[in-house]
Amino acid sequence: MLLQIPDEMKNTKVILANRPKREIEDSNFDVIIEELNEIKDGEILIKIHDISLDPAIRGWMNEGTTYIKGIEIGAVVRTFSAGQVIQSKNSKFKEGSYLSGLLGAQNYCISNGEGLTPLDISNSKISHHLGILGMPGMTAYFGLLKRGEPVSGDIVYISGAAGIVGSTVGQIAKIKGCTVIGSAGSDAKCKFLIEECGFDYAINYKTEDIDQQLKKFAPNGIHIFFDNVGGPTLDIALLNLARGARVVICGAISQYNDMANIHGPKNYMKIVSARGKMNGIIVFDYVEQWPAAVKEIAEWINDGKIKVKEHTIFGLENFSSALKMLYTGENFGKLILNIGS
16 A cells, blocks of 8 residues: 655654764764755655664764764664655656665655665564564675675574564575574573574673683584674684684674774684684675575565564664664564654
8 A cells, every 4th residue: 555645744764963972872963853855866765664673873983984984963863764655756666665774763754766675564574574574684695604604514603693684594495404593682482592592502701701612512523603792602603613614704793882992803813723714794795696695585484494583673863862773782583663643
């Protein structure tokens, strides 16, 4: 059903007011309301339904350029979002169709269509295309399969395993015949990993010694370490590598709030003695292969081989408080901000 278009349209958006020095603060953002311009030839107007809250947003709030330019002060906060086309002057996009892309933290987005992905929501939720079928799911898929190169019988250890990336990596690894160990920050999350995601072992890093548990669960070492956390967790994993191990650096959420004083790996020479390799994953490098990956993951979901867990917060006014949950571990599942029906 196509949404009704009000006579006078205003856009509420979250903008970057200033850059965080360490932890994200509410004062880093402003919420402003502006009148929407009429769309021009070649443009579309999208009503945003869901916003993806991802750890990468913290890095995008910094000045400068890494793999993508930092958000400008006064600009809409960059986010992956999904919504419905409600006006179109672009023949490639029909009114009523659904799209996702870097649409930002706002109610509406005017776009020329570049970089947007059409969504088929006939057999899936819109939010799934921001999580398991979106950037996080693609990160898990290509990070494990292209960078980790799993082989049946491998032992895979995943830090930050209860998040959307980590839980997806583990479930794909099980499909590929691996033994899977995950670490998370609560007994409930560890229970979820084992009972719902099919992990073989789970470590509560807040109450258990990761090194001791890895030596117990993988006495001959781990073949793939998929790291979402960084810091001391990375150092511990390096000490437990098997010969020929592959370390995939996806993220370092333990470090994002103080990148000026980052905890680098002390045990990196273990890569040498293990005859292993360490490499990173930037999911945009595989964007041309996303459609095939989405198709395969969707089939795994429909076959019951992959379980999906989401944590939904409602209302654009809650953007800041919801985003901060990522860095405290309060969220349980893929964190989605729902701002429209």
